[in-house]
Amino acid sequence: MPARVRLGVVGAGNVARLNVAGYLRHPRCDVVAVCDPVPGRARAAADDWGVPRAYADLADLLADPEVDAVEILTPTHLHHDHVLAAVAAGKHVSCQKPMANSVAEARAMAAAARRAGVVLRVSECFWHYPPLEHARALIADGAIGRPSHVRIRTVVGQTDSAFQVGLDPDGYGWRLDSRSPGGHLFDDMVHKYATALWLVDADIVSVQAVVRRRDLFFEPCAVLFEYDDPGLLGTMEVTYAPEMWMRSSYYGADEFFEVQGDEGLIWVTRCTGEMLDLPPVVLYRGDRHDPRTTTFPDLDSDWGSGFQRSSAHFVDSLLAGTTPDMTPEDAVRVLQLCFAVYEAGNTRRRVDPRSVSGSVVPAGWAEW
């Protein structure tokens, strides 16, 4: 087992500061290099983070023998090539979600990592967000009995948080043209598809969806999931409220999760934003002689913690020799779910996500 992990950061754009904080704070991780082709960007990040080496070329970072593992934070359409290059160089890889722009690319990345004998995982901050982790543990412990319905709601509005104001607008271009298979509904919703699978640890075998076009192609959208358990359904809604300002320390969005079970229900009342004055997790147990609501007000509910904990989890797993989440196989299922939503929206027919092997774009995407 290694005593420490020496990490290289690939891409110092908008999201880097959230992810890299978890590596910088880890007592057994050394961030030794950062790479970005935008002139001056890698150097500025290296100076900011106290990192010794800055590269403009990925090949130079990958040739650095003092880099054991990399965090890939580049635009999604580049993940495939960058992950293949990193595993060919013998580096362990943590790659930001979405894993790739197609299921075929993601499978090729997984196969390459297997062949090279290196770890490849996808960094999914929602899986490490403490209120969601707590809710999942309660569900697994039987706190609500047998789950029967998962509801996931996303609302996108406006914010002038320092984080949002500080974003480089160039980081949005690649999301909103043909370099992405669907813009926000792809880039952000992968978190929600991942959570729909993970929260109840069940597979989804059928998707029906209505996907409509508006300003950024992310709204409105309504989805019905059938899980492989016939007693369990899921629904997902994505809405846009362009005139609604919301409290947030990050992006102008928030999410709410509700899981109904035979014996009770659980809410996660916030995620990216801080809209509602509610404890982050609320549990109602309907015991006949003692029905009661329990709240969990003291959980760490800072959305940024999900990123830091996800980074720390990668380091801990490399140090312990255990398999980190999210595995490439999990990430493939997430992509299949995403494209199944597009396919179902395009055809208005039921789609089995397991049938998706490539990529699907919503009708009319990037044609403005």
Ligand SMILES: NC(=O)c1ccc[n+]([C@@H]2O[C@H](COP(=O)([O-])OP(=O)(O)OC[C@H]3O[C@@H](n4cnc5c(N)ncnc54)[C@H](O)[C@@H]3O)[C@@H](O)[C@H]2O)c1
């Ligand atoms: N977990 C989340 O909630 C979350 C939030 C935002 C973004 N993301 C994901 O993170 C990734 C990056 O998003 P972003 O918003 O930071 O984008 P961005 O465009 O702001 O940053 C990407 C950076 O990668 C750099 N880059 C491009 N080619 C490179 C190369 N060959 N070598 C090294 N660096 C290179 C760019 O110059 C840029 O600085 C995307 O996959 C995105 O979907 C995740």
